[in-house]
Amino acid sequence: MAQAIRFYETGSPDVLRWEEVEVGAPGPGEVRIRHEAVGLNFADTYFRTGLYPAPLPAGMGVEAAGVVEDVGPDVTDFRPGDRVTYTGSPLGAYSTERVMSAQHLLALPDAITFETAAAMTMRGLTTAYLLRRIHPLRSGDTVLLHAAAGGVGLIFTQWAKLLGVTVIGTVSSEEKAEIARMHGCDHVIIYTREDVATRVREITDGTGVPVVYDSIGKTTYRSSLDALARRGLLVCFGTASGPVPPIDAMELAVKGSLFVTRPALADYIADPAERAELAGELFDHVAAGRIGIGINQRYALADAAGAHHDLESGRSIGSSVFVL
Template identity: 45%
Template sequence: MVKAIRVHRPGGPDELHVEDVTLAPPGPGEVQIRHRAIGVNYIDIYRRTGLYPAELPYIPGHEGAGQVVAVGEGVDDFEEGDRVAYISAGLGAYSEARNISAAAVIHLPKSLSYEQGAVMMLKGLTVQYLLRRTYRVKKGTRVLVHAGAGGVGQLLCEWARALGAKVIATVGSPEKAAVAEKAGAQDVILYRDENFVERVRDISRGKLCDVVYDGVGRATFPGSLDCLAPFGLFVSFGSASGPIDAFDINLLAQKGSLFATRPTLFAHIAKRKDYEEMVEDMLHAIKRGHLTIDPPHSFPLADAAKVHAALESRQTMGSMVLIP
């Protein structure tokens, strides 16, 4: 038996229950991982509320890091004692230990802690596909990052700046403004006090942005479209303030022949070859100092409900992990 967090029905943070669950030996093609740290992400809230439905009951969580403690039949790339991290479309991370397909697992470099490994997978690879695959950011690209002090937002600001982009970020408080600036944003907009569309226009001297990265959703749409230059790309990758309602596609024509996309990490990593290439690019960026995986804030696994409540109320800065 292992301790795990389980959800039996959609709802608020109080639907996260600590329970004992039975863990079978790993099956063919699987490894069993004893978690040392578990990543907490906004997608976990989408699952819990039912915005992203999951078969009930379930154990939340898509990423984690730990040690391999058992190996299933046919697994050749991993052995007991290996330090590993993973990101998976499948759920089950909020637990002391779990079985998972070896295809979802990578070797964790010794230069990174388990805590760093547990938060770099979803956030780091999200930033990788946003900057390197969804829109190829390069020197001179004008970028707007919403929620620039968040876990993904900070990484977006840092890596985009390292690539030579002109980075503008929006945040909700002066404290968060300092965080976004430290991460790499040259200009920061306090969206609660300022009209972010007007400020983007002023900062860019009317040139606007080539790409907008929007993980906020309803609160920043359609203003985000007004921040784009003709032929610019609106990238929606999250809905922290609620999902974007259906909109008239003619808006894209009216605002300058814009492009809009709603990519997902799990589509990008569906093929192991792509997954490995993205991980390699991310680790290379970390090694070169273009991407910094700071030690996250750590909380006991049993406090998952409190962590969800803080994240959902947008009171947090940076990344968080649960420690079994």
């Protein structure tokens, strides 16, 4: 019998339940997957708390890697035994096995382990669209990245260096600052000690940066705006501290004709061809060792509540995975 994490009401991590589930056979266009590793992402907490609505009861998680066990009618791109990874699918990745649509799957190169895939598919594709789709970055540009020691942050910094981009990163502690530096962050601001916008202006000789990448939201929104150069772009791609406040259009004009966008990964991987292109570039970098994926926390899937507590308390560094 397969097992899975499910929740019947929104709330704290304690609403998560470890249960036996019936998986069944794949239908048309579907596959049955045996998971080897499951990704833990901050977005998972948004579903659990109700910030992202989901019909209840529901499974949890949108990212995992494993082996195809069976395929249903009309599935031509995959067969039993194939190594695969995925992200952005319907909830249910926190499970030992599941049936899902084959359209969400990506073939996993042999050079990338299941744990690495589970740690990087969502974060890596997020980094891919941030760096390759949102703004036309050029070698020599300087950007500000919040949460530089987080799962996305460590991948982002390494990829940005490959593009010749200088990264100013924010972190909460000296420990996280050292990790960010080890992954190529050029300037690290410990926001608990320093004013972020002031330091960015000092580093950029008063100009500010053309782009700020902000996954924190409510508590960093103001400093992000103040760190931007004239006609700069604020990319709000997460809300770890809560939603950003209402946007005052006139304030954007006063601060230098600024731009604000709130992108979602789903809209950058909805087209299969674009998803394949972004994933291909990501997988090539990782397989070749140009981008390293550090896994700093591993949990048993049954301990999902504890993992969520760690994630929301800020104790996690880099990527986390559930191992099966």
